Amino acid sequence: MGFGDQLAQYVISGLTTGAVYALVALGFCLIYNATRVVNFAQGDFLSLGGLMAYSLLIGAGLPMALAFPLAIVAVALVGALLERMAIRPARSRQVMVLIFITIAASILMRGIFKHLWGKQALALPPLSPETPLRLLGATFTPQNLWVLAITLVAIVALIWFFNRTLTGKAMRATAINSSAAALMGIDAHRMTMYSFALAGALGALAGVLITPITSLSYNVGVIIGLKGFAAAVLGGYGSFLGAVVGGLVLGLIESLTAGLISSVYKDAVAFVVLLLVLFLRPGGLLGVKGGNRV
Amino acid sequence: MSALLTIKGLSVRFGGVQALSAMDMEAPAGAITALIGPNGAGKTTAINCVSGVVAPDAGRVSFDGQEVLGLAGHKLACLGLTRTFQNLQVFGLMNALENVMVGMHAASRGGFAAAMLRLPLLRREEKAIRERAEEMLSFFGLEKLAHQPAEELAYGDQKRLELARALAGRPRLMLLDEPVAGLNAAETHEIGGLIVKIKEQGIGVVLVEHDMGLVMHVSDQVAVLSGGVLIAQGTPEEIQQDPEVLRTYLGGGEEFGLVA
Amino acid sequence: MSAQGKKFFGYLAALAAVLALLPLVVTNPYYLNVLNVVALNVLVVTGLNLLIGYAGQISLGHAAFFGLGAYISGILSGSYGWEPWTALLAAAVVVAVVALIIGLPTLRLEGNYLVMATLGFNLIVSVLMVQLDDITGGPSGYTGIPSLSFFGAPIASDISFYWLAWGAVLVGLILARNLVHSRVGRGLKALHEAPLAAAASGVPIEAYKVKVFIISAVYASVAGSLYAHYYGIITPATFDIFKSVELVTMCIVGGMGSLWGGLFGAALLTPMPQLLAVVEEYKDIFFGGILLVLLIFLPQGLVGWLEGKRVRPGGRAF
Ligand SMILES: Nc1ncnc2c1ncn2[C@@H]1O[C@H](COP(=O)(O)OP(=O)(O)OP(=O)(O)O)[C@@H](O)[C@H]1O
C-alpha cells in the first residue's frame, strides 16, 4: 500500500470519527445555546445510545430498523428527564452550579449503566455486513459510509428543524433572548427541555454509529464526549457550523497523527491542537475575532 | 477653563444603528457638563467609549491631555476618571461598605503578595481605605446600611452606593449615567445637591440625565445629542432657547422644563 | 482586628486545637493516612476556592497541577538527587509558569474556555505521565521518592507527616484568608459580580484572574509535592481528570466562596469512596446521587447552608 493509499485511508477513518465528534459537538451546542451550560453528561448520552441499542437488538431481539430508532428516542427521553428532574428544579440558576449538576448526573448515569450492563465490553453490530469497499486505494467498511451519510442527514434535518418548524424557531428565539421569547408566549422551560432531548437524541445517534467501530461499554462516552466538547470549542462554541467543522477537523488530525506519527499520542494531540487554537484564535476556527471579552 | 475631557469625532456603529456620528464634546474640571438627548440618542454609548467599554469606529478621546482610547478600563480609574452605570452594577453579595472600598482600588496599591502576607504597609492602607469608604457612606447618607449586602438595598440606595463608589477614589472626573433615574422628587433634589457638592470639591462631572429640572438647575454646560449627532452645546440658558433643541424636544416641552 | 478577623482566627484556633488532640485518639495508621489525604485535599481545595468561589472561574485541571507538583518534585529528588524541599520549590515555580501560560490567553475569554483549556491540559499531562516512561516510570508509576526532612529528621511516618500536612493547611488557610479580606480579595469578588463596575473602579480584571489562577495552581503543586514525598510512589491515575472533578466537587459541596467550605468539602468527600465501599457496586450511583441532590437543593454548599446564606437564584457564573 503506497503512501497516497495510506493517506486516503487515514482521511476516511478521520472523517468517520470526526462526523461522530460533530454529532456530539452539536449536542453540546444545543444545550449551551439554550442554557449557557456545558453539559458534561453529553458523552453518557452516547454510551446510553449504544447500550440501549444493544439491549433492544440483542436482548429483546428487535430488528435493527426498530431497535436503533427506539434507542435514540429512549435517550432523548432521558435527556428531557435530566432537564426536568435536575436542571429545572435546581435552586440556583448559576451556570457554574448547573454545569456541576450535569457532572453529577454523569457520574450517576455511569454508575447506573455499570450496574445494568456490567463492566465488560459489548459489541454492537454494524448497520450492514462488513464487506470491505475500496476507493482511491483505501479500504473501508460500509459502516464508514453509513456514519458519514447519516450524520449528513442528521445535520440537514437539524437545519430544517430550526429554520422551518415553529418549535425550532421558538427554540432559537429562546436561545437568543429567553425573556423576550417568554413575552411572546414561548415556554422557555419547555424549549430548554427540547434542547436536552435533542442533544440526547444526537448523542444516542453518535453512540449507535460509533460503537460498532470502537467498542461498547458503560463508559465509552467519556472520552468521546470530551472530544466532542473540544470539537465544539474548536469550531467556535455555540455555532452549529463550527461544531461540524470542528468535529471533522479534530477527527482528521487525530487519525493523521495516529497514522503518520504515533498512536500513543493520539488523544493528547487532539487537545494540544485545541489549546493552540484557543491561544491563537480564541473565537474558534470559524469564530469572530477575539472571542468574548470582558 | 481648559477642558479636562475632550471628545473629538467619535463615531460608533452597532450593526445597522449609527449610535454616534462624529461627536465632539468637552468637559472642564470643576464643572458640571450635562449630556442630554432623547432615548437612544447615544449618551450611554458616548460614556461607554470614554470609559473603555465600547471601542468606537473613529474618533479621539483625551483626558488631561492624554489619549485614553484603547486603554484598559481599569487604567482610566487610575488616571482619575470614574463612572456610574445606568443599569445598576453594584457588587450584590458584598456589603455596602465593601462596595465603596472597591471604589478605592485605583487609589491604593497593595498587591497579592502584600495581601497574603498582610504586610504592615497593607494594614495601614486598609485602614485608610476603610475610613474613606465610611466617609463616603455618610456623605451619601448610607452609613446605617454599611453592613447590608448591596443587592438587598433599596433601589435609590443602590444608586447612591454607585455614586459613593465612584467618588471614593478621589477622581478628577466622574461620568454619571442617569444618577436619579427612577427616584422621586425629594431624592432627586437631594442627589442634585450632592452632585453640586462634588463639583465644589473641584471634581468635573459629566451628567447624563433625563430630568431636565435637575439638569438646568445644576449644570454649567449642556450638550445635546440626538440620533448620535451633537446638535448643541452651551449654557443651560442658551440650550433652552436653541431652536434645534426645541424642535428635537417638540411635544415634550413641559417635561423638558422649558415651559414654565 | 475586625470582627470577621476575630471570628476567623477563633475558628482557626479551634481547628488547631482539634488537630493537636486528634492524634491522641486516632492512632490507627489507616485513619491517620486518611487524615493526611484529607489535609492535602484541603490544601488544593483552598487554592481552588480562591479561583472558583472568589474569582468565579472554573478549572478542571487542578489534578494536573497537583500531579505536576508530585512528579517534578519526585523526579528531581528521586532521579537527580535534589534536596526534597528545593525540589518542592522548583516544582512550584514550574507550575506557576505553566499556569501563567495557560491562564494568560484563556482567562481573557468567557469562562467556558478556561474549563476547556484546563480539561485539555489535564488530559495531555495524563498522557505524558504514561508515555514518557523513561522519566516518569510510565503507567506503573514513579518510585523511590525520598521523604522530606525537618532539621535532618525525615518526615516519613504517618504521624510526622500529619503535623506537616496540617501545618501546611493552617498556613494555607491563613494566607488565603488574608488575601480574601484585602483590597485584592475585594477586587476578585467584584470582578466576579460586576466586571464592568470592577474595571471602572480600577480592578485590573485580566491580571487578577491570571494571578489568582497561578496562586491556586501553586497550592495544588505544593500539595502534590507533599503527596509525592509522603507516599514515595506516584502513579498517573492519581492525577487524571476525574481527580480534578473531585477537587472542584469538594469545593462546591463545601461551599464556594467560603474557606471553611473547602475544609468541610474535602473532609466529607475524601473518605466517601471508602465509606461507600460498603455499598460496593452501587458506589457511583450513591456518590452521583448524593452530589446531585446537594447541588440541586444546597447550591450554596454545606457551610453556606450552615451560615444561613441565601441561595442566589440568578447571578453570573463566569
Ligand atoms: N451594545 C449594543 N449593541 C447594539 N446596539 C446598541 C448597543 N448599545 C447601544 N445600542 C444602540 O445604540 C443607540 C444608542 O444607545 P444608547 O444606549 O447610547 O442611548 P442613550 O442615549 O443612552 O439612551 P437612554 O436615554 O435610553 O439611555 C440605540 O439605538 C441603542 O439601541
Ligand SMILES: [Mg+2]
Ligand atoms: Mg443610556
